[in-house]
């Protein structure tokens with residue numbers, strides 16, 4: 221499952237942060253998830269609980285913030301907002317779009333103890 225792999229690397233990022241900053245535990249994890257990445261927030265939440273076991277993030281609250289999809293249209297040279305990968309440019313109807321944002325999962329903030 222896609223979400224499990226994402227949470228696995230998320231927990232790895234948290235462990236890395238712990239090595240750098242030396243906190244005890246994580247109370248809250250804020251992540252940004254792009255709407256183009258096909259991530260189900262409920263599945264992500266569930267997978268996080270499982271993956272965070274025996275890590276500094278065990279029992280932490282996962283806050284998911286969705287970020288919109290953005291793509292460059294090569295036809296009209298504009299940065300457009302798109303809802304799905306493969307959508308046409310809302311401006312000119314062209315399909316030569318290069319996705320710039322919206323399929324990533326980013327660790328935004330850690331609330332630590």
Ligand SMILES: [Zn+2]
Pocket residue numbers: 293294295296297298309310311312313314
């Ligand atoms: Zn366009």
